[in-house]
Amino acid sequence: MLNRTLNRWIVLALVGCALPIPTWGREEPLSQRSYRQARRVLERGIAAMGGETFLQAKTLWRKMRGTGFNQGQSLRPDGPYQTRPIEITFALDRIGRRLAEETATVYIGGTPVRNRQLLDLKSSTGWTLNLIARAATPLSPLGITNVLAGLRRYPDLLLQRALERAETLRWLAEDDIEGRKRHAITFTESDGTPVALFFDAETGLLAKCEVFGDHPIFGDTVTEFIFSDYRPVPGATWPFRLIVRNAGEVVQDLEYAEMLVNVPVDESFFLVPPDVAHGPPMGDPSSVEITRLADGIYLIGGSAYNSLAVAFDEYLLVVEAPVSEERSEAVLSRLKELVPDRPVRYLIPTHYHIDHLGGIRRYIAEGATIVTTPGNERFIRTVAATPHTAKPDALARAPREPQIEIFRGRRTFGDGNRTLELYDIGPSPHADEIIIAYLPKEKILFQSDLFNIPPVGEPVASDATRHLARKIAELGLDVAILVPGHVRLGTMEDLRKALERR
Ligand SMILES: [Zn+2]
Known part of the structure; x- marks a missing residue:
């Protein structure tokens, strides 16, 4: 009995193989077409920047300097905005799966700030080092999300994230920005955040990243990361200028002072120094x-x-x-x-x-x-x-x-x-x-x-x-x-x- 049933299944399966699958003859569904179009744009963008080998560099070391514009943090709400110097140092160790980003600036009123965020990507844990107070506090889940969101300022990491989230890639539109044609695609981060990427139609290079969402003060808001001044570096073409805009206003204007790939990074940059005081974890906004x-x-x-x-x-x-x-x-x-x-x-x-x-x-x-x-x-x-x-x-x-x-x-x-x-x-x-x-x-x-x-x-x-x-x-x-x-x-x-x- 069992054998007869099995035989019938084998016969049915063989017949099934011989039958044409009805969907094959149809036009490709829109979501799939949109994905394939976006994927072509993304792959061209990756190739234009330096290819996947560049995206998988073992170590990264970067330093940016420039000006911050104190949006919502100035002397008066009606402007003009006060400015502050900013220096950002970023290092990534892909083998050890860890990163560190240090920001030095001066808050309005003359408070000097030098904070380093350390993130262990293996365990999804991290620290904020206050290098002026010589104190370390564990990063909260929101703190980790914010560090990861800040990585959108680095176009190679952005392209890599888009590739990792390939199934969410969609074609958005062809657009003209300041007289140049752009190809716009989107991908969705694992936390649900939709990210739009704009590539130059002629060069294929990433020109801009946009994130749309709610801001508690500005309401429906777009944050833009604008990449320009592309120049050759070993193994790649790199944008040496970054402008960050929030709700239509420039909040950061930065230029690269250093941009190094596959160089040894001092181990201590990734570690909590032994002589700092350890503070309690900082609660998320809902913690009262x-x-x-x-x-x-x-x-x-x-x-x-x-x-x-x-x-x-x-x-x-x-x-x-x-x-x-x-x-x-x-x-x-x-x-x-x-x-x-x-x-x-x-x-x-x-x-x-x-x-x-x-x-x-x-x-x-x-x-x-x-x-x-x-x-x-x-x-x-x-x-x-x-x-x-x-x-x-x-x-x-x-x-x-x-x-x-x-x-x-x-x-x-x-x-x-x-x-x-x-x-x-x-x-x-x-x-x-x-x-x-x-x-x-x-x-x-x-x-x-x-x-x-x-x-x-x-x-x-x-x-x-x-x-x-x-x-x-x-x-x-x-x-x-x-x-x-x-x-x-x-x-x-x-x-x-x-x-x-x-
Ligand atoms: Zn204040």
């Missing part, structure tokens, strides 16, 4: 840890950013809405558990910098009044009205006008138990208008970006720190706890020591 500083006064930490919540008799007041909608959502849901009977009536962003009010739209949707200084009103109204169609947030789903209250100099909130004083201590070297929040009874002062205290290691004073210290003295504030907008609590002693070390 609440510390009660005094009765009804809460520090909202858990990520790289802090907010302060103060419970008055009838309402809650929050200082700072950093990062994003996701962060605000996490903070507000925890506050509703902690103080369920009081609505958030006021939100006070310390200054307009977009990392410190990236979550403001969630508070506007909540109906909170935004308390700010005159120079920020137009910016906040624009942020509230900006379309977020690609990834609608709470305000996009239920639009409303922001309630904004403007003050100059000083504004006080109070009930029978406590008072909170806001001071605009601008113009400061960090921002023309900048607010500090002071609780006189509890001797707590909240400030952002004027004096940063790293998770471990010594804090560094800047011109902005000096400004803060002078204003605290002028206003006669008696401060026991210094709450910064970033990371760790401090004291006036920390501030004094940092100023002495400078």
Whole structure:
């Protein structure tokens, strides 16, 4: 019986082989045609740059120098943007599957920054080295995603990623950019991010990469990496100039100072130095840890950013809405558990910098009044009205006008138990208008970006720190706890020591 069945299957299988497969005669489906067209463009682009051998170089060593334009991080929201020098050093070890990228710059207000991100691609773990504070903190999952997203500035790594994700390749369009014809294709990253690549139709070289998505402040936003000044290097043709644009504005303009392939890279560049302090891992934006500083006064930490919540008799007041909608959502849901009977009536962003009010739209949707200084009103109204169609947030789903209250100099909130004083201590070297929040009874002062205290290691004073210290003295504030907008609590002693070390 078994044999007869088996025989019948063999006969059927043989007949099946002889029959024509109906789809063979049809026109190739559009997705497949689109893929094949995109693949041809990508393979031509790889060949034009130097071929797969160049893409698989064992080691890479690169140094870029140029200018950063402080979009959303300048003295005033209405420009012109302040600029800063940037130097980026990048190394990749393909055999050891690890990379390191160091950025040296100066934040507005004179804070020097030299951070190196180390990433072990085998274990998907990494570190951020703060080379000024001599401290190392483990990279969070978001930190790792951000390091990988930053690799889009390197065209060879971009082409390699597109090839690795070949099944997602699609033809996009033929386009004219500044008088030159471009062939545009797309691929999708493993995390779902769609990336568009534009190749010069004549040379086949990669001219641009575009990533479209939602930005907490700019809404539907395209980030562009523009490659130009192609010149020959051993085994390849390399773009010596990189321009990064965000929401239509140039944010970085960089040129290569060094571009080396298959050279030995100093081992120490990939390693955490033995003499640095080790800090705790930094939480992602959705991670919220609440510390009660005094009765009804809460520090909202858990990520790289802090907010302060103060419970008055009838309402809650929050200082700072950093990062994003996701962060605000996490903070507000925890506050509703902690103080369920009081609505958030006021939100006070310390200054307009977009990392410190990236979550403001969630508070506007909540109906909170935004308390700010005159120079920020137009910016906040624009942020509230900006379309977020690609990834609608709470305000996009239920639009409303922001309630904004403007003050100059000083504004006080109070009930029978406590008072909170806001001071605009601008113009400061960090921002023309900048607010500090002071609780006189509890001797707590909240400030952002004027004096940063790293998770471990010594804090560094800047011109902005000096400004803060002078204003605290002028206003006669008696401060026991210094709450910064970033990371760790401090004291006036920390501030004094940092100023002495400078
Ligand atoms: Zn700032």
